[in-house]
Amino acid sequence: MKVDLYERIWIWAAALMIIAFLAAVIFSAGSHAVHPPSRIETVDPTKVLTEGEFTQAGVTTREDGSVLVTGLARMFVFTPGVMRVPAGVPVTFRLTSPDVIHGFQIVGTNANAMVIPGYVSQFTVTFDRPGEYLVLCNEYCGLSHHLMQAKLIVEEAP
Amino acid sequence: MSGVELPDRRLEVQHFAVAIAAFGLGAAMAVMQALSRADIPLPMRSEKLYYLSVTAHGVLMALVFTTFFIMGLGYFVARETLGKLEWKGLATGSFWLALFGTLMTTVAILSGTSTVLYTFYPPLQAHWSFYVGATLLVVGSWGFCAVLIRTYVMWRKDHPETPTPLAFHGMLVSVIVWILATSGLAVEVLTMLVPWSLGLIKTVDPVIARTWFWWFGHPLTYFWLIPAYVVWYTIVPRHVEGKLFSDQLARVVFIMFILFSTPVGFHHQFTDPGIDASWKLVHTITTYMILFPSLVTAFTVIASLEVAGRLKGKKGLFDWIGALPWKDPFFASVGLAMLTFAVGGFGGAINAAYAMNAMVHNTAWIMGHFHLTVGTAVALTFMGLCYWLMPRVLGRELKFPKLAIWQPYLWFVGMTIFGGINHVVGLMGMPRRVYSGKFLDSEVAKGWEGMTLISAYGGVILFISSLCFLAVILGTWLWGKEIAPPEVAFSEPLEATGKAGLWDRFGFWTVVAVVLIIAAYAVPLYDLYTMPRFESLPFKPF
């Protein structure tokens, strides 16, 4: 196939650009373990309100000093509605839904996960900046979807 | 009529008419949504109406307008390049079936029983007629696919050596991509949503449903885009008196879309539980591969336009751009569509970035992104093409030519505002699909207020542009002066492809694509189906 010189240059440039993009993505995934939330764990959505860890939604500090937030996203509230966590400490979120799909987005951070009934979403974030953050649902879940929100308060580390 | 016999175009006209009607309805809903998000107190503004309208707008624009337009264009291209259509009865039957399905789904949405948005993720459950209507639309589109494939096979028998005419080559690729895409949708709808909405099964698994949906959802975007590329490659260069820069490369580009447009769906599910991170990474890699044919297209198309400028005697680095017919409504639409696509495609590379995706997932950024890509690169190309098609198909001169020339520029301005500001406010964290951006007067949300207002202005400009478009189309159809239809001519390449070869082996490439799809999906789907899971009962919070 005859390919014009400029075109050949462009094809190579495009290929290189794509390889560079991919290298960046794979490198960051490998070296800093930046993965999107991908927990594989299931839970019975008809029972999460009555039995098991999600009946005790709240913030707990574990022995190693890391923090666990167990939470529920449901039409149209998050529990706990206010989460207080320390700055500079890894915070692990474990979330699920007893009804439809919701989103869990902490505005101003890159914490962003789908919360899907029947599954547990889990991810860990370290908040460096103390302050008050808006947590909102970013997946349509019904007519009051736009009201579904919570507050995350990151406190100065003790 | 002045003695010129118009060929029979009934089939194409029917398809375009449905497409344009869907567009008009979708545009009316759109402006209301844009105003609502800015908390402008319209009369009758309500949550119920907003989400209903977003459902209707998404379905009418993304599924009905595009599919019908592409079917009409496919028939047109087949007739023009291969000389005739086989199985015309099937084509007509499929049209009515698809139209019936569309009406069924539209009624389901407007009745308020199916406010599930155009992604219809379970366990939100719509009325069964929503899913059944959508199924009929897709089955109708399969009739279209069968007609195009049959027409090609018969043509190929008579022309064993001739390379597939490029315009048809692209349309056939689009057909193949559509078949690969809708196979996933069929599994979701037929094995899960239809029986579930009829009460035959009680529960469905939302992650499995999303996986089948996005098996469909990403190649869907290429099903829209490839016909736009067909216009860019094979109609525009000729229209501006240029030549297609590289015929061979265009074929390679189309074939790459067959290969890579489907095994990428997890880039829409990056933040989903239930899917292993390593499979998400695999889909990231294939997603970047699909960037390649689009980058090549950018070069070839721009080079073809440059050839046009050069043939008009322009010698400088950029002065050929000025030599292009920017006052021609068809060219202006396509030129602006391309420009918008350059920006939109760049944003796409960010969405696809595995880890960066978390910054933008489900925010207004995504909404900004697809309005630049499908909402402009594709839709504005199609609107522009209508200006080119009307005289050729109906034998009528464009009515209101001034409006026709203003229309693409208005769209461009409106979309630059609307798309641009939604990218920005999305980065600031504002989610998509919200009736109001206030979030109970939270401090952060106050920072979004001015932006949603600007976005609403963009929406109003877009709406005015839509009205101009509809006026020109209706005016031409009803009152346009009858003329001898101009010639339908496709671009000549600088260098023609000699003989049919590797790039005409559609069956072979489809098999390779199926292998890639199996490689990308078999294991994660097997894992999902076989692990202990708890499925969901239906919910109707609307």
Ligand code: HEM
């Ligand atoms: C008349 C110009 C248009 C305007 C003013 C407009 C405006 C909007 C608005 C305000 C939304 C809702 C955003 C949200 O709350 O997240 C939306 C959603 C959407 N639009 Fe448009 N749009 C226009 C044209 C188009 C076109 C031409 C297409 C595609 C061919 C399109 C496809 C979509 C899709 C797929 C959605 C997503 C619905 C969803 O999130 O469920 N729009 N549009």
Ligand SMILES: [Cu+2]
């Ligand atoms: Cu929600």
Ligand SMILES: [Cu+2]
């Ligand atoms: Cu995609």
